[in-house]
Amino acid sequence: MDGFGTESSNQYVVELDKHVFHSWSVQESAAPIAIAGAQGCTLWDFEGKQYLDFSSQLVNTNIGHQHPKVIDAIKAQAETLVTIAPATANLTRGEAAKRILDRAPSHFKKVFFTNAGADANENAIRMARQFTGRDKVLSAYRSYHGNTGSAIAATGDFRRVPNEYSRGHVHFFNPYLYRTEFNAQTEAQECERALQHLKRVIECEGPHAIAAIILETIPGTAGFLLPPEGYLQGVRELATEHGIQLIFDEVMVGFGRTGRWFAFEHFNVIPDLITFAKGVNSGYVPAGGVIVSDAISEYFKSNFFMGGLTYSGHPLAMSAIVATLDAMEEEGIVRYADEIGNKVLGPALIELMEQHQCIGDIRGKGMFWALELVEDRATREPLSNSKIASLKAKMTEKGLLTFIVNNRIHVAPPLIIKPNEIAQGVAIISQALAELG
Incomplete structure (x- = not known):
């Protein structure tokens, strides 16, 4: 039971969401996932499926979710x-x-x-x-x-x-x-x-x-x-x-x-x-x-x-x-973001570029990185919208919440993210890119 005395489920929450007018979207195409709770860098739905927050939502949950x-x-x-x-x-x-x-x-x-x-x-x-x-x-x-x-x-x-x-x-x-x-x-x-x-x-x-x-x-x-x-x-x-x-x-x-x-x-x-x-x-x-x-x-x-x-x-x-x-x-969260962001997250993302030809550029600092995806490295033609949509769906299905803008994956996890969580998130990105072909 939720706080309002109603049986909660993914289906029920998504159905309720039809009453909501969504920002920056065509209303009939909005397809939100239902989130029941969160802790640290992890969120979960009403069926217990977990998601790793690799975008700090909209780059705001800097200290993670539900800090006591x-x-x-x-x-x-x-x-x-x-x-x-x-x-x-x-x-x-x-x-x-x-x-x-x-x-x-x-x-x-x-x-x-x-x-x-x-x-x-x-x-x-x-x-x-x-x-x-x-x-x-x-x-x-x-x-x-x-x-x-x-x-x-x-x-x-x-x-x-x-x-x-x-x-x-x-x-x-x-x-x-x-x-x-x-x-x-x-x-x-x-x-x-x-x-x-x-x-x-x-x-x-x-x-x-x-x-x-x-x-x-x-x-x-x-x-x-x-x-x-x-x-x-x-x-x-x-x-x-x-x-x-x-x-x-x-x-x-x-x-x-x-x-x-x-x-x-x-x-x-x-x-x-x-x-x-x-x-x-x-x-x-x-x-x-x-x-x-x-x-x-x-x-x-x-x-x-x-x-x-x-x-x-x-x-x-x-x-x-x-x-x-x-x-x-x-x-010491700011110092941690500097060290782990530049010594763990950044290098892990740069390594992806060696594995996937569709990554044209990687740039960032601290816990603030972007992967720019292209059809061809020589021409730098941006990856198509249909491929980007497919990529986002694949990453979400695999339990990774990302911030996608145009032909870019913006990687900005909570500043408290652990190295093993970084490895998990980067692995999901790599898997999704490989499946995209």
Whole structure:
């Protein structure tokens, strides 16, 4: 019996799900699996079939499922103060903000809490526009920033096109050597030419009209695209030269995913605003936010901020943040993600490339890797949609939950995954690729 007094089964739960309108899908083609429970890196259905979570769901369950310290913290908060208006002083919210700032660069002074990553990006853009008095926002074509007004307009992929209701958005090509837009042969060429392209976009759009450049530090949904050495430093220099606010979207890569608290730490670059969500509390209760620099914080000391949310700093979400960050610190999870991700997961995936000709490229850092699948390595033609669909079905049937985007398998397991679980997941990918032929 489930918590609502009804006999539960896979069939019953899937039947109930027909009442749900699913995101990013043709409704009649939605075919979800039923999940009854989870622990660590493992989920199971109502018949006991187990699945290995090789994607952290949507790259958010960084500390795994059902971490006891976080569950206990949420329960304790529910018994004390389950909700409160954001204008009040909230002990747990203050503790969450302090812990986040303790891990951010020293000149960040405040945290604005949101409900998720999309509205974190939305409000970072709002802050930059109000702070600069400018309107335009530059972002990459290969990007995803969320599904609210400005966030989806800032997004570069095809989902943007029917949703462009926000004004002032301009896109540019970010570096991606494997499918270069700049006829580059090396990382250095790709970096130099991508920066020259961005410089020209800024010049043509009017430097004094641009409020912000928003970039995923390492683009996630677009393909786990590691920026070449020097690129983010070059973007920072262009932004500084023209008084443009630089926003790093760390929604997917923040809080340990790449083996650092923030992904920008790998590149020796500091933005003006940092957005976060997902891993900050492993997605246990929806939460996101903007980490605000001292300069912008000072501006809003005497200028009214035109933004707010009913559930900003919701106590249950804040308790999950506090417990998650404490657990990550106490258990050395970020250091573990760096070591195991780069010494076990990465090499295991690279070895797959020697076994399967359909893998055209592998790239990643920490617990954040992508396999790009092709019909032919020479032409780099992406693997067909029908083959990708078949591959995903095969992996799911074999008990592996993956994050498939276009012709790529995105491998981003919980940061706590054990080496034997990595071996299990990689073996399933290899088996499915072999069966695909």
